[in-house]
Amino acid sequence: MSGDTSIGYAVEMLGITKRFGTVLANDRIEMKIAAGTIHGVVGENGAGKSTLMSILYGFYQADEGEIRLQGKPVQIRSSTEAIAQGVGMVHQHFMLVEPLSALENILLGAEDGWLLAKARQKAEVRLKTLMQTHHLPVDLHKLVEAMPVGEQQRLEILKALFRRARILILDEPTGVLTPQEAAQLFTILRELRAQGVTVVLITHKLQEIMDVTDNVTVMRAGRVVAQRRTQDTSREELAELMIGRPVLLQVDKGSKPAADSAVRLAVKNLRYHDARGVERLKGLDFELRAGEILGIAGVSGNGQTELLAVLAGLLKPSAGELQLNTLGQQRRFDAKQWLPASELRAFGCGHVPEDRLGEGVIKNFSMQESAVLGFHQDAELGGWAWLSPKRIRERTLRLIEAFDVRPVLPSLRTADMSGGNQQKLVIAREMARQPEVLLVGQPTRGVDLGAIERIYRELIKARDAGAAILLVSVELEEIFALTDRVMVMNCGAITGIVETAQSSAKDIGMLMTQEKAAA
């Protein structure tokens, strides 16, 4: 098949090599993407997918190698040149100006002349045809900030098509979508393929690859390790290719805890207003029991982040009550006398923050310094005023051993560790004391598969040992793999709390978009 030259290739990347300093990000990459297909690119974080696509889109220049579009060698030195060559990109974080309308966003940089009114009229006509032929409904006069994410994404695609993109790159497009919105997106992608557009889909969700692509390229450690026809491969094979060994995608959860186990954390009528006075949490009530993992699902930005921060003492709520039943004591906090962040760990709680690099570790600290963040007052680590580097090192080595953190080099700068290992370090740190309550935010965001497996197993182990775990995740797969119960949030309110075993992705997807609590 591959020898068949009658197939036209939309993109050929031949011997692409890119170095950053001493790091080889792309090593002699060979990738051929047939015209009019949906082509998946998978790989762990740091495998070089983003670098490669950035080279195709003109953000970086390759050190070596050649790019051919439609068989012709091209030089792409900037995104402007990429667009001129018919390459469009939809970034993971949308590149839209929120206070402008959809039409204005599309015209931005493609005004075609001095007079806006004329350009607008001309554009609208063309956009209407584009929307019809590609089934991409977008309200052109709506402000972007008033659009749901799904529509914003359609707008991004429309923007690329308006610039006459024949090759469309989508970087992790489903991260912010509900399952229903994702299914809609895939329909659109199939439509685009039918119209002859070549789609490159970068993702780490293997199910999506299986569902929608024609061919798939697997990358690992800066190299292409396999190229397959999707129909000839399986999720399991792709996962194995990605990390170089077989992986368990499902973790054995074991039995569900008894319903009458102790309530470790109870929240009543919790409300939070942000600095602008917008109510982000609208009167939440729930309980978290010993020996269970309660998942908090929802499209990101619906109050999960705020809930976690309030429970960790990082934000003060405007109303509500929190009961902590840890270390054999009942503690009660209300909005006036909220739990101080400095006391959280003293009360037997652990907190794995959502934003690992922003809160969980210090990039410029050594691994061992990051390993005691939040514990610098521990008596065991030194004297009354001083810290003993030797004892910090010993503790770090214990954490490294417990969670198989790599490399075993406590003096390494935290920023030079991979995301997965940073995360393992944070979770190891927060779990080292067997906390009775563990708050966990996005434990596997930006983490490679091997580390995910490890983190899942450790979380289940902690649960079985009696920890009460609150897990915030935007990955439905993760919610299903780990939790006993799921609490779904939308617009700052709880829209439902369900037993994981008795729910489907569709049920939860429905709750994610539901307006007000039914339960």
Added chain:
Amino acid sequence: MSEAASSLPAPVPKPKPITNKMPWWMNGLAIPGVQLLLALAVASLVVLGVGESPFATLKVMLVGALDPQAGLSSTLYYATSLIFTGLAVTVAFHAGLFNIGGEGQAYVAGLGVALACLWLDGTLSAPLMFLVAVFTAMLFGAAWALLPGYLQARRGAHVVVTTIMFNYIAAGLLNYMLANVIRSQEGMAIETRPFKEAALLPKAQPWLQSMGIEVGPSYLNLSLLVALICVGLVWWLLWYTRLGYALRTYGQNPRAAKYAGMSAATMIVTAMLISGALAGLMAVNDVYGAQGRLVLNYTGGMGFLGIAVALMGRNHPLGVLASALLFGALYQGSTDLQLEFPRISPELILVIQGLVVFFAAALDRLVRDPMERWYLQRQLKRAAR
């Protein structure tokens, strides 16, 4: 497709992490050395433009600054003040704060030392008076940094702005106090009366002479030892104490500090207090140790120069020590320059200082990037072999 898959390169093990970290001799010696040479090269052009020989002037400066029989002890005296003010900037910097108020903090500390000495120099012996001077200098310096720290912690008023304003307030306050309250009744100069000899420690020169070491006369005094102790203490504080850990955490990432349960307000105020106390110690070197009285504008810009010292020293206590010696030598070397070369005005030294700051701090990357690239290329070549 299957042939294509098999012709692809075989899976490789993950490469072991290569860091772009530079060894100590690159950061500590090679890079600042080249930056200093560049600064001197450009300064030589200025000297040439004035019509003097760069080599002759450099020689005069070096001899003037480093001859143990003559200028070396003055170099060390200036370096002492710069160590204090440089460390002050360093401590604040590690907590993410830019304390530009060293000048004012040192000036107010001078007032504290003068008040203590004027009050107690009849009753206390020299060693006790010295301890009181150290204590009051730290107290007054810290007090002058407290309010800017508090304003940032509670009201969000940036310390860069408030400390600059506090420099002006300090200058005004001191001018008033010196002119109207504590001015000596004798003489024309705006200064306090000299403190009593019995309360002052002898300078370094007679001590060293009694040990058989011949040095030139200078203001050098015991404060140099205090400064060296402070270098060690600041190092210890920043990297070996719980407080230092918290300060650095806050300086690196305030959100992570909050996550770790540290209070931002406490961190800001504590860092400013320590910083102010260090800057204040300059008064021990100058007001108590050297002059034996408080004179108008005694700080003479040493507080500001501390910023350059900290920048050049890359905010490391040892770096501060080295760059304080360098700037001390430049300062001292320039005095001889004026005597030997009438065509060179005292402002030339400001040009050289400016060039050093320019190349070492402002244009740091100009030298650092190519040198780091060169080093990495060399490593890569070595690894390939």
